[in-house]
Amino acid sequence: MAKQTFSVGQVLTAAQMTSLQETAMGGGAASAKTASYTLVAADAGTTISMTSTSATTITVNTGLFAAGDTVFIQNLGSANCTITAGTATVNTASSLALAQHESGTLYFTSAGASTFYKSAGAVASSGGITLLSTTTLSGSSTTISSISQSYKNLYGIVYGLSYGTSNNEFVMLPNNDASSAFFNGVGASASSTVAAFGVNAQSIWLTGNPTNSLRTSTENAWTFEIQNYTAGSLIPKTFNVNGKFRDSGNTFEARQFSQGGIIGVGAITSLVFKTLSGYTLNSGTVLLYGVN
Amino acid sequence: MDKPMIRIHDLATDKVIDREMTDEEFEAFEAEQAKEAERKAEAEAKAAEKQALLDRLGITEREARLLLS
Numbered sequence: 001m002a003k004q005t006f007s008v009g010q011v012l013t014a015a016q017m018t019s020l021q022e023t024a025m026g027g028g029a030a031s032a033k034t035a036s037y038t039l040v041a042a043d044a045g046t047t048i049s050m051t052s053t054s055a056t057t058i059t060v061n062t063g064l065f066a067a068g069d070t071v072f073i074q075n076l077g078s079a080n081c082t083i084t085a086g087t088a089t090v091n092t093a094s095s096l097a098l099a100q101h102e103s104g105t106l107y108f109t110s111a112g113a114s115t116f117y118k119s120a121g122a123v124a125s126s127g128g129i130t131l132l133s134t135t136t137l138s139g140s141s142t143t144i145s146s147i148s149q150s151y152k153n154l155y156g157i158v159y160g161l162s163y164g165t166s167n168n169e170f171v172m173l174p175n176n177d178a179s180s181a182f183f184n185g186v187g188a189s190a191s192s193t194v195a196a197f198g199v200n201a202q203s204i205w206l207t208g209n210p211t212n213s214l215r216t217s218t219e220n221a222w223t224f225e226i227q228n229y230t231a232g233s234l235i236p237k238t239f240n241v242n243g244k245f246r247d248s249g250n251t252f253e254a255r256q257f258s259q260g261g262i263i264g265v266g267a268i269t270s271l272v273f274k275t276l277s278g279y280t281l282n283s284g285t286v287l288l289y290g291v292n
Numbered sequence: 293m294d295k296p297m298i299r300i301h302d303l304a305t306d307k308v309i310d311r312e313m314t315d316e317e318f319e320a321f322e323a324e325q326a327k328e329a330e331r332k333a334e335a336e337a338k339a340a341e342k343q344a345l346l347d348r349l350g351i352t353e354r355e356a357r358l359l360l361s
Binding site (some may be wrong): 082083084085089090091092093094095097132133135136137138140141142143144145146147148168178179181252276277291 | 296299300301302303304305306307308310313321324325328329331332345360
């Protein structure tokens with residue numbers, strides 16, 4: 001039952017009492033949504049139930065709720081539902097993304113600030129893959145920070161990259177650690193003019209020396225995996241990178257891969273994407289997944 | 293002079309922040325750029341040397357690879 005304002009002398013009906021009891025017991029009817037939704041004041045004290053096969057958002061705006069109000073949100077759909085801060089602040093100690101059958105409580109500490117408490121038991125102990133984030137590349141570097149440590153491996157897809165100024169290596173740097181980190185392994189390229197992915201370097205290269213690469217092609221795309229990413233610096237982590245980079249000279253796609261080990265990096269909590277010369281990233285998207 | 297912009301996507305809050313580099317970040321950025329410029333210059337010099345050798349021999353890179361295979 002939505003939050004009510006009672007007046008002196010008001011007579012409660014049996015239906016109201018039943019609904020209040022259900023809400024007090026953590027149940028009650030849910031407000032079903034099939035597409036992205038922006039919370040309204042009347043949602044205070046209710047359950048929002050998302051059912052969608054496409055990714056959706058629940059947007060939280062300021063000035064609608066009072067301190068102490070709660071909204072329970074559950075995702076029954078097969079695609080992720082992400083709690084999104086609109087004009088209000090949404091804090092959390094975990095992820096704001098709800099995979100199918102995950103849920104959480106949004107608790108307002110003021111009209112403009114809330115905390116999202118994700119329900120426990122959401123992370124599959126094995127065999128699960130969860131979309132952690134969708135990040136648009138921008139600036140001279142883009143950092144994905146506060147990566148959840150609840151998974152075994154990280155899996156990522158980078159696509160649509162273009163950057164300015166001139167050709168340069170596009171790299172990924174765990175924990176922004178270019179001083180103690182070291183990445184070694186093997187790399188190869190199917191192109192005679194676009195070099196193999198860099199290895200034996202202080203960052204993971206997603207492109208080799210791109211002398212002949214078409215840096216403005218939005219067809220450029222890579223996948224990467226980092227295994228055992230929560231391990232300490234003395235425990236080996238490994239990486240795989242596969243991808244393609246449009247070759248401007250031969251107008252075909254240069255296919256490249258590299259595999260190797262990561263040395264000297266502690267538990268990975270952030271990933272920085274940039275070119276070695278810090279050229280402006282004009283476009284591109286990173287999808288980051290946690291894998292168990 | 294304006295410092296370069298960077299983007300930070302904090303997954304704990306799902307907030308995306310676009311901001312200028314701090315002084316410390318900019319200092320590290322400039323040091324990295326200097327190192328990268330040095331690496332690029334070395335690579336270009338090596339490529340020029342290689343091309344000069346190919347020109348002296350009067351063969352293409354592909355023909356040189358064929359010879360060495």
